[in-house]
Amino acid sequence: MTIRALIADDHTAIRAGLGLMLAGDPDIEVVGEAADGEIAVRNARALRPDVVLMDIRMPRMDGIEATRTIVGEGLADVLVLTTFDLDEYVFGALRAGAAGFLLKSTSAPALLDAVRRVAAGEGVVAPEVTRTLLDAFATSRPGGPGSPGSGRPGAEADATAVVERAGLTAREREVLAALAQGLSNGQISAGLHITEATTKTHVSHLLAKLGCTSRVQAAILAREAGVA
Template structure:
């Protein structure tokens, strides 16, 4: 059972997130907060496996609360945000957030994000990755652009391109007229061929290789 603590200042948003997560047999919402105040104590009390945290809140904001949890070796944080504020996204990366999902994402993407982060992985919504990478490259030294493996099939390349745009497995299946189980097989094969630990690493590879370019 994955235990989730929801932190968002908007009651309607928390209710919607809770409804989506509680629909899954393996996810339990163990607490809700309307700001990041005393977040370490709240996490200690609720003992969540992952914290879903809004970025902008009155009192202690999501970035500060994430930094406090990270410093206290608390549970991993999946940030919930809206598109467009690159400085906030980079601040959240620097604070130690393990996941980034849009509030406008599909229910399926939110569930995948929670499961991935709770399992120790990294999740980045494909729409947010472009701004995060842009901010990172302004601070980091240039690195050689990796080439896509020549062993990738045309179908695997299509799957990777859609994945990098933030599509879930179900959305990829619908777009390519495939069974969702077939898409999952392609995704697993992509991880192996790219040497990627998880979905986020595969998405980064897609951007760094030039297969996908950040949207402006």
Template sequence: MEPIRVLLADDQALLRAGFAMMLSVEDEIEVVGQAANGREAVDFAAAHPVDIILMDVQMPVLDGIRATEQVVQAGTAKVIILTTFERDDYLFDAISAGASGFLLKNSDPDDLVAAVHAVASGHALLAPEMTVRMIERFARQLHAEAAGSPTSPAGTPAAGIRPPAGSSQQRKLLASLTSREREVLVNVAAGRSNAEIAAGMFVAEATVKTHVSNLLGKIQVRDRVQAVVFAYESGLILPGDKPAAG
């Protein structure tokens, strides 16, 4: 198999060198480049084959969130946001920009490697409990905008958030799902793993994986994080709902 091609984007050279050293010992990962700001990351990904960008948030010229938006829109790579700061607004902005993962820089090296593999395989990086907590708050922002009062978690106007739930296109995509796929999507939105979903639905884990793969294609999203966002935006799940297992 071809190695996972990773671009490191951080304005601190020492941190880039440290991440490069951590990843270089992995046979299945290849660091193909480094960028000192978001603009360099966008340009590099446009000119070279890249699978994953490990993207810092606070960078000069072009910050990591705006760079992520451009990379995702161009379809040149998937992005894992790496930040020193455990801030909810960074996570909201990262998800809205299309990032496939969010990781703190003080995470264990094994977690960094696992994150690269997970996102490269099309999975979400966020831990289930964080997915539920953050996506529910994200969904409340969307519904607040629908009511005409856009606010951020801090009470300030929200930035970079898409229009609120239930567009005709979303309803059409949701209607394309089978009853089983809708059930799996509800469980994904609840933050459950494939193994937990399989146990609740009394099916094999491989069957759940197939359902997840099929529903991601039907609702036109890249990974589980975006699937959870879709579940709230489309109205399948409402903020405050506590989906039952199975």
């Protein structure tokens, strides 16, 4: 099945470059572009892509607000493309429900693989910074009770309470611990000796139970709760 992609970046050259890389995969079709967050949201509503490649720092509406709207309305999954600076922009995008993020310097094969994985329901975090991101997210920013990345006194207790109240099965807790390590569905399946389809089902169930919109948010929550 063809994966429909929307590219949102305020630099024309970057949009063109990403488009060329995506064009290298016959199973991916670029259905539209956007130069700012407002246009990204409008085009997502009109075109209903499977994946939005989202820049963060854009005029009018930034990528964080655009991601929050697109994910909140169930229009598409969002893959954030960023530079290697783990700042509040990246944290904000993940809190807004982005499926993950990738460095703008990534290779074409890695980008294509990331788009396919996000379209398949997997989260994607640049492997170079998976552990750094999870640790930083979990300890550095304020948030509400039980929210991923709260980083405040009592956050661990809140996160633990959220996980306990979720009523996860023993297998779901194992999968959650694997998510906290930044593992892909394939790696989880191999480690637990289950099929990828079964892994996807467990991930879907535990996200719903935890009230998380992405596996990255679940990973952060798990690390706060000490589930690893």
